Amino acid sequence: MVQGAQRETIDLAVSTVIFALRPAPDGGSPTLWIPLVRRIRQPYEGQWALPGGRLRYSESLAEAARRNLKETTDLEPKYLEQLYAFGDPERSPGDRVVSIVYWALVHAEQADRVAEGENVRWFVADELPDLAFDHNGIIDYALWRLRNKVEYSRIAHALLGETFTLSQLRSVHEAILRRSIDPANFRRQMEATGGLVATEAVVTGGRHRPPRLYRYDEDVDMADNGPLGPRAS
Amino acid sequence: MVQGAQRETIDLAVSTVIFALRPAPDGGSPTLWIPLVRRIRQPYEGQWALPGGRLRYSESLAEAARRNLKETTDLEPKYLEQLYAFGDPERSPGDRVVSIVYWALVHAEQADRVAEGENVRWFVADELPDLAFDHNGIIDYALWRLRNKVEYSRIAHALLGETFTLSQLRSVHEAILRRSIDPANFRRQMEATGGLVATEAVVTGGRHRPPRLYRYDEDVDMADNGPLGPRAS
Incomplete structure (x- = not known):
């Protein structure tokens, strides 16, 4: 692990896995989709990642999740729930970041209003590219929770x-x-x-x-x- | 809220709710007990609280939970699972602390080996005094999770x-x-x-x-x- 030269601060981030049901890419039956944002700096510059960012001093965890979603995707989900805190010391190269992850559900109509572009795009939840950090594993866990929870x-x-x-x-x-x-x-x-x-x-x-x-x-x-x-x- | 004069750092702590089944105080049927530690500094000096402490730079969240339990109660639980991250901006007077809370189960024989004293004591989980911070609410949530989870x-x-x-x-x-x-x-x-x-x-x-x-x-x-x-x- 790379130790920070100037500091041993542990950063706290809040990210969100957002699910919406939209038609399959071939126009077929409803399928789970997830919006991702492209990283515009190192580490993992250019790769896709969950929307998220640093927790601010005076906002709650859920407020941070909602603010980040609004800023990056303009989504305001009806359903938002804490998923898990991910804190492996090796998960972010060069520094130490603990991510508290939420998961959210949005209606298809709301999902359709997201302006896709160079840096924001919807992906089929079960067919993702290699994402930044441990975000593939986080989404696997969110899918597992969603599939369990819909049953009860x-x-x-x-x-x-x-x-x-x-x-x-x-x-x-x-x-x-x-x-x-x-x-x-x-x-x-x-x-x-x-x-x-x-x-x-x-x-x-x-x-x-x-x-x-x-x-x-x-x-x-x-x-x-x-x-x-x-x-x- | 008191704003820190020198800093706006958000601290990250890991605490654990530990359950053991021990005879009721009257010597009767098995009952859920929780070990608590007495706070030896402000805020809430002298009040009972969940065992826990700051996350260190190179340890995972679960490692921090295990280390704290070992240091404060000498317990090494067989079952340890993440419960929830509590991050209300007002939960710690004078600073900002996000607590990632685990819950654990230990055998009665292991529980009996905890050296009780001035600063460590077992309490019946449903009959707690007023605890430091939001720890009463955290324990209520842990009890709810335990009672749900035992069913499935x-x-x-x-x-x-x-x-x-x-x-x-x-x-x-x-x-x-x-x-x-x-x-x-x-x-x-x-x-x-x-x-x-x-x-x-x-x-x-x-x-x-x-x-x-x-x-x-x-x-x-x-x-x-x-x-x-x-x-x-």
């Missing part, structure tokens, strides 16, 4: 609107888990959790049996962050 | 020996969840997970139907830390 919580919500059909909800689960799910089994499973409420509304458009719209029951505890609740700083 | 993983293992009876395993679950569990339901639930292996051994002692000893099936993926695996740095 309502995070699919953050990828949909306020109301949705069971078919739309199922396609979110299918895209995240990358496997097809039997519609009847899915309906039974969702009804068993007790967290979905059928609204009076149906999808309009003149079909013979228009699909019903559902919403999540806000009275059911999300049990996502426990006593941390919405603080998450 | 094998962390009870870290509180037992290599082999154990179903009755011993059930009493660990009962102590963590603070409710009694029906023995027949518990047996069915454990058999359904497929992770327990009945050994050839039974508990000796001349009983008519000596209880069988079980162990965890090492071939079944623990699915605890995902792709992070044992690295956890």
Whole structure:
């Protein structure tokens, strides 16, 4: 390891893995995508990396994550949760950086508004190039958490609107888990959790049996962050 | 908030919530206990706090947690996992400290070897005094994680020996969840997970139907830390 000549300061950064569901590159079924930013200085100059930056003295960890996302990608995610703190002494050549990483979900419409260019681009989450630092490993871990969590919580919500059909909800689960799910089994499973409420509304458009719209029951505890609740700083 | 006059450095600390099962204070059933250390300087001088300290330049986060535990309590936990990074700007009066918190489980026999004294003491986890900083809230969150995790993983293992009876395993679950569990339901639930292996051994002692000893099936993926695996740095 290269020891800093002038200092042995440990720097603290906050980065975020942002997921959105967008059509596959061939225009096909919904797929998980991640926005990355190109590094404009050493180390890893020119390589793609997670959006992030130094923690400022007077902001909380979640505030730092939101500020960085806004500055680099202009995204303001509805769902933002702390993922993990990565602190291997060798992870950043020449200095010591501990990165506290968040993960976020954004709607496809919001994702479409990101101005792609030389230094910001969306990538298919399972087909990434070699990224700067340990960011490939961080994204693997975020994908694992997302795939686990979709099974027992309502995070699919953050990828949909306020109301949705069971078919739309199922396609979110299918895209995240990358496997097809039997519609009847899915309906039974969702009804068993007790967290979905059928609204009076149906999808309009003149079909013979228009699909019903559902919403999540806000009275059911999300049990996502426990006593941390919405603080998450 | 008091702004540091000379500096706006953000300090990085690593602390650990350690759980052990020991008899209740009245000598009764197994109960969750936590060791705390008394602060010997400001802020919060004289108050109880989680064991922890500054991260050193060349150690990983998990190494810092293990070193601090060894130095303050002489404990070397079998199970150690990152809990959360706490970074509210107001959590430490007069400076800015981000604490990356781990949680650990130790066997009762190891817990018994901790030399209690003026500055180290075990407390019942659900009956704590007012602690320094935000440590009461951190412990609430660790208890929530432990109680969730015992339902879907094998962390009870870290509180037992290599082999154990179903009755011993059930009493660990009962102590963590603070409710009694029906023995027949518990047996069915454990058999359904497929992770327990009945050994050839039974508990000796001349009983008519000596209880069988079980162990965890090492071939079944623990699915605890995902792709992070044992690295956890």
